[in-house]
Amino acid sequence: AMDMWLKEMQLEGEGVAMSYKIKETLLRKQTQYQDMAIVDSEVFGRMLILDGIVQTTIKDEFVYHEMISHIPLFTHPNPKKVLVVGGGDGGAIREILKHKSVEKAVLCEIDKDVVDACKKYLPEISCALDDPRCEVFIGDGIKYVKEHKNEFDVIIVDSTDPFSIAEGLFGGNFYKDIYEALTEDGIFVAQTETPFFLPDTVRKVFSDAKAIFPVTKLFMAAIPTYPGGYWSFTVGSKKYDPTQVDITKIPEMDTKYYTPEIHKACFVLPKYIKEVI
Ligand code: AG3
Structure with a gap:
C-alpha cells in the first residue's frame, strides 16, 4: 500500500x-x-x-479546548453569557456548556463550511453546537464584537494564526472592542501562538492586551500538534485575576487536562517566556 x-x-x-x-x-x-x-x-x-x-485533532483537542474555556470560566465567579470568536469546530462551546451558570454561548464563526464539515466529520468535538444554550452566528467576529456592547461575561478568541482572515483578531484595535463588548467584570482569553518560534507575536499581543486590560496574564499548555508543542494563551480581565482564584472552591468537572492545580500551575512560566512578555 x-x-x-x-x-x-x-x-x-x-x-x-x-x-x-x-x-x-x-x-x-x-x-x-x-x-x-x-x-x-x-x-x-x-x-x-x-x-x-x-x-x-480528535486525539489532542481536549488540551486546547479545556484550557481556553475553563481558565476564564473558573476565574469569573458567575459567567452567564459567553462569546466564542472563531472556533467553528465547536470544541470550546462543548467545554463552556459544562458550566451550569452559562445561560447562553454564542459562536461567531466567519466560515460556515468549517461548522458544517466539523458537524459531519468531528461530532466528538462539535456535539454541543446543537445544544439549546448555544447560538451559532455565521459572520465576521470583528464586526460582531463592535456591535455588541457591555454584553458578555467571557469572550474567547479561538482563531487561526495571525495571517490572512485572522490577522485582525490579534492586536489593540480588536482588544479595545472586546473590552467594550464585555460586562464590567468581564474576562477575555485568546490563543496567542508559540513563544518559542514566534516571540515577537506573543510579545506584541501581550503588550497590546496589557495596554487595555487592568489584569493581563499569559498561560501555557502542552499541545502535541501545535508548533513547539507548548502553546500560549493571553488573558485580559477587567477585575478578576486568574492567578488569584481560590482553587479549593473549584468544583469537580469532567476534564482530561484541566484541574484546579493546573489552573495555578499554567501561569508559572519558564524564564525564556517571562523574558518574551
Ligand atoms: N484554533 C487554532 C489555534 C492555532 C493553531 N496554529 C497552529 N497550529 N499553527 C482553532 C482550532 C481549535 N478550535
Missing part, C-alpha cells in the same frame, strides 16, 4: 515541518475563505486542516 504523509510547514520559510501519516482524506474543499481539509491520521485520528495548518 502507498504511504501518505501530510507535511505541515510549521513556520513558512523557516525550515521546520511536522509530518503525519494519513489513512484517508475525508474532505477537501476551497471555501469562501480558506483551503479546508478533514483527514484521518494514524496517530491523532481525524484532524481539521485550514490553509495547510492543523487546527484540531
Whole structure:
C-alpha cells in the first residue's frame, strides 16, 4: 500500500515541518475563505486542516479546548453569557456548556463550511453546537464584537494564526472592542501562538492586551500538534485575576487536562517566556 504523509510547514520559510501519516482524506474543499481539509491520521485520528495548518485533532483537542474555556470560566465567579470568536469546530462551546451558570454561548464563526464539515466529520468535538444554550452566528467576529456592547461575561478568541482572515483578531484595535463588548467584570482569553518560534507575536499581543486590560496574564499548555508543542494563551480581565482564584472552591468537572492545580500551575512560566512578555 502507498504511504501518505501530510507535511505541515510549521513556520513558512523557516525550515521546520511536522509530518503525519494519513489513512484517508475525508474532505477537501476551497471555501469562501480558506483551503479546508478533514483527514484521518494514524496517530491523532481525524484532524481539521485550514490553509495547510492543523487546527484540531480528535486525539489532542481536549488540551486546547479545556484550557481556553475553563481558565476564564473558573476565574469569573458567575459567567452567564459567553462569546466564542472563531472556533467553528465547536470544541470550546462543548467545554463552556459544562458550566451550569452559562445561560447562553454564542459562536461567531466567519466560515460556515468549517461548522458544517466539523458537524459531519468531528461530532466528538462539535456535539454541543446543537445544544439549546448555544447560538451559532455565521459572520465576521470583528464586526460582531463592535456591535455588541457591555454584553458578555467571557469572550474567547479561538482563531487561526495571525495571517490572512485572522490577522485582525490579534492586536489593540480588536482588544479595545472586546473590552467594550464585555460586562464590567468581564474576562477575555485568546490563543496567542508559540513563544518559542514566534516571540515577537506573543510579545506584541501581550503588550497590546496589557495596554487595555487592568489584569493581563499569559498561560501555557502542552499541545502535541501545535508548533513547539507548548502553546500560549493571553488573558485580559477587567477585575478578576486568574492567578488569584481560590482553587479549593473549584468544583469537580469532567476534564482530561484541566484541574484546579493546573489552573495555578499554567501561569508559572519558564524564564525564556517571562523574558518574551
Ligand atoms: N484554533 C487554532 C489555534 C492555532 C493553531 N496554529 C497552529 N497550529 N499553527 C482553532 C482550532 C481549535 N478550535
